[in-house]
Amino acid sequence: MSDYCGRFAPSPTGDLHLGSLVAALASYAEAKKQQGRWLLRIEDIDMPRTEAGADQRIIDALAQFGFVWDGDIRYQSQHISEYQAALEQLKQQDRVYPCACKRKPLRRYNEAKQLPLGLYPGFCRHARIDTDKPHSWRIKVPQIPLTFQDSLCGAQTENLSQSCGDFILKRTDKLFSYQLAVVVDDAAQAVTDIIRGQDLLDSTNRQQHIQQCLEIPEPRYAHIPLVKDNRGRKLSKQNHAPALDLTKPTLCLWQALDYLRQSPPESLKTASLDTIWQWLWQHWDINKCKT
Ligand SMILES: [Zn+2]
Structure with missing residues (x-):
């Protein structure tokens, strides 16, 4: 094998x-x-x-x-605690932050500014969020593009700060995002x-x-x-x-x-x-x- x-x-x-x-x-x-x-x-x-x-x-x-x-x-x-542990690790590294933004105002903002609808403009990155109130957790994305090699589709490059912005790892309803879970699972x-x-x-x-x-x-x-x-x-x-x-x-x-x-x-x-x-x-x- x-x-x-x-x-x-x-x-x-x-x-x-x-x-x-x-x-x-x-x-x-x-x-x-x-x-x-x-x-x-x-x-x-x-x-x-x-x-x-x-x-x-x-x-x-x-x-x-x-x-x-x-x-x-x-x-x-059956592995929720592993996703939480990964989030805690990212918290300690200051890679994530709580976000209290709601979907509708974000949408209106992006429409007014003619930004891609899925792009988070980073409002809560430097804000003080009361974590006793409902909030999601977002990961900070780099300003530089990332690339991976796909063996069928070739090199894939994306600047996350321009396409999606800081994205959600744990939702307001406390469910972990697919993105975090799939990474933790594949590694485990x-x-x-x-x-x-x-x-x-x-x-x-x-x-x-x-x-x-x-x-x-x-x-x-x-x-x-x-x-x-x-x-x-x-x-x-x-x-x-x-x-x-x-x-x-x-x-x-x-x-x-x-x-x-x-x-x-x-x-x-x-x-x-x-x-x-x-x-x-x-x-x-x-x-x-x-x-
Ligand atoms: Zn926010």
Whole structure:
């Protein structure tokens, strides 16, 4: 075994759909090709969006397709204290500050100043905030651009101070942000290689900034093209992507391979699950996903 470690990290907000199967398959195939480990993590930190029972349905579907993960499944909801510890570390380093701003006035301000709507103008960075009242926690971002190398999409550079500004790590409702949780989780699980959809490409520089502040090694990244519906929208649970037909697992895997530009032969559509996996182990090449 190599020290390569990949992962698939679905949110339990609905059933597995083709978009999530594609991400699962790409990360799994590459991890196994590299003779590494592949972990499964349930990203259930955004509790209001979580759907009861969806985690088990996703896990069952993955097993039915023939995925085999290493070790225990990690649930974000069981690791809240680790996210808090990371925030405390950042507090001690003076990297974060409490913010009492409300969404609507921020929006009005940005509209009036013609600033990007997602850009936080830094009002609370030097203000005294009463932490007995509701507040979020924001991380200070650098004025200089950050760059990481994506193995499929090339160099990705972003100046966070111009795109999003100091961003939220812990929300007013006390939920930790995806950005913080994913960084802490990947470090805790010693994930070396992250393969996921391109919808997360433009939040990677934010995660890179958190990694640098926490002195966490930066994993390697490969962002795969998104599966879109016929209106050009990302196939997602929010867009009511149809659930996969689990009575035809081979056909679903064939569609995922086809989507990942692996050119699976037509004859595999009706083959056995074993046969399509055998084909995959012989032919998988992530570089074919390059855009
Ligand atoms: Zn504020």
